[in-house]
Amino acid sequence: xxxxxxxxxxxxxxxxxxxxxxxxxxxxxxxxxxxxxxxxxxxxxxxxxxxxxxxxxxxxxxxxxxxxxxxxxxxxxxxxxxxxxxxxxxxxxxxxxxxxxxxxxxxxxxxxxxxxxxxxxxxxxxxxxxxxxxxxxxxxxxxxxxxxxxxxxxxxxxxxxxxxxxxxxxxxxxxxxxxxxxxxxxxxxxxxxxxxxxxxxxxxxxxxxxxxxxxxxxxxxxxxxxxxxxxxxxxxxxxxxxxxxxxxxxxxxxxxxxxxxxxxxxxxxxxxxxxxxxxxxxxxxxxxxxxxxxxxxxxxxxxxxxxxxxxxxxxxxxxxxxxxxxxxxxxxxxxxxxxxxxxxxxxxxxxxxxxxxxxxxxxxxxxxxxxxxxxxxxxxxxxxxxxxxxxxxxxxxxxxxxxxxxxxxxxxxxxxxxxxxxxxxxxxxxxxxxxxx
Numbered sequence: 001x002x003x004x005x006x007x008x009x010x011x012x013x014x015x016x017x018x019x020x021x022x023x024x025x026x027x028x029x030x031x032x033x034x035x036x037x038x039x040x041x042x043x044x045x046x047x048x049x050x051x052x053x054x055x056x057x058x059x060x061x062x063x064x065x066x067x068x069x070x071x072x073x074x075x076x077x078x079x080x081x082x083x084x085x086x087x088x089x090x091x092x093x094x095x096x097x098x099x100x101x102x103x104x105x106x107x108x109x110x111x112x113x114x115x116x117x118x119x120x121x122x123x124x125x126x127x128x129x130x131x132x133x134x135x136x137x138x139x140x141x142x143x144x145x146x147x148x149x150x151x152x153x154x155x156x157x158x159x160x161x162x163x164x165x166x167x168x169x170x171x172x173x174x175x176x177x178x179x180x181x182x183x184x185x186x187x188x189x190x191x192x193x194x195x196x197x198x199x200x201x202x203x204x205x206x207x208x209x210x211x212x213x214x215x216x217x218x219x220x221x222x223x224x225x226x227x228x229x230x231x232x233x234x235x236x237x238x239x240x241x242x243x244x245x246x247x248x249x250x251x252x253x254x255x256x257x258x259x260x261x262x263x264x265x266x267x268x269x270x271x272x273x274x275x276x277x278x279x280x281x282x283x284x285x286x287x288x289x290x291x292x293x294x295x296x297x298x299x300x301x302x303x304x305x306x307x308x309x310x311x312x313x314x315x316x317x318x319x320x321x322x323x324x325x326x327x328x329x330x331x332x333x334x335x336x337x338x339x340x341x342x343x344x345x346x347x348x349x350x351x352x353x354x355x356x357x358x359x360x361x362x363x364x365x366x367x368x369x370x371x372x373x374x375x376x377x378x379x380x381x382x383x384x385x386x387x388x389x390x391x392x393x394x395x396x397x398x399x400x401x402x403x404x405x406x407x408x409x410x411x412x413x414x415x416x417x418x419x420x421x422x423x424x425x426x427x428x429x430x431x432x433x434x435x436x437x
Contacts, residue, residue: 037225105296
């Protein structure tokens with residue numbers, strides 16, 4: 001019996017230890033979160049697979065300039081073959097031995113010398129597409145880094161909201177205790193006590209919402225980083241560094257045009273499409289190749305051929321190209337037009353994004369100053385209103401309104417700083433340098 005109790009206590013201890021371990025908080029820096037998220041990102045794994053595919057296309061294009069060598073062999077069984085050689089010198093068919101089988105072996109080799117430039121164009125085009133895939137992967141990496149930063153800041157804001165709401169709730173409950181004692185001694189109207197308790201209840205609801213938002217933000221961060229959903233992540237307290245000033249809008253726009261990886265990838269795809277047109281035009285030209293072969297044949301009792309080696313120069317031209325429409329050329333021109341239009345559209349989007357994100361960043365910095373000023377005003381307003389209330393020069397409603405304004409002002413300042421930091425990172429992503437300071 002005692003042994004069973006010991007086992008039960010031991011299992012309870014293990015369960016408790018496991019639960020505390022599973023709920024262990026982990027403080028992660030922003031840079032660590034970015035690195036972890038990029039390594040885990042499923043979207044980047046897709047991009048990396050596209051790079052491997054593009055690399056295989058380069059290898060495939062290079063293989064076209066290498067010689068081809070094919071061998072084939074046949075073994076035939078014949079039944080009662082009739083052989084009649086017209087120039088046999090009058091010999092009768094009965095004088096030839098019976099042929100019941102035949103064995104053939106053929107080897108052919110071909111080395112392309114000229115194909116109208118199709119091989120060279122194909123290799124260069126494939127290299128352009130490979131580099132474009134790498135640039136698009138880098139652009140995806142920047143976008144993912146910003147998503148991680150956004151999730152990290154949302155988690156920080158949710159935790160800050162909980163702290164501020166908890167502080168306000170603690171003050172509200174202390175106030176309710178004082179007011180309750182005053183109401184019991186007939187020094188405070190019942191209605192005023194209810195007003196104070198109502199605001200406390202609203203603060204409790206705000207805390208529930210803040211805690212719920214924090215849980216969702218934490219799960220979102222877990223999924224982005226590839227952690228178990230039960231893992232609790234804590235952000236660094238001082239990760240919001242002093243946000244540097246940015247250059248003028250014209251400089252920001254030029255940086256975006258020069259540094260954006262997706263714009264560089266678009267340019268490479270245009271060059272690849274231009275080579276596609278040249279490759280399609282090369283279909284009208286002949287192809288020249290060095291050819292060689294080897295033939296061996298054995299027909300028992302009749303024929304044996306060995307060491308029949310041949311080498312030569314082969315020319316091939318499809319005369320049907322003279323009257324058939326070159327659909328490949330039409331398709332290549334359409335692909336070039338599509339690539340040009342996509343590049344122009346991307347350029348317009350970059351200019352719009354640069355302008356919008358620049359203005360949003362300037363606005364976010366100005367908001368910090370305004371919210372800090374509003375916080376100082378709210379603190380002074382609450383101090384004055386509280387003094388007036390204590391001297392019966394202001395109503396409880398005035399005091400509660402001043403408290404609510406102060407509570408909102410306390411929330412606005414850290415939120416504004418976080419939003420400004422995120423606006424700065426968004427602008428850096430637009431310029432293609434999100435990993436910068």
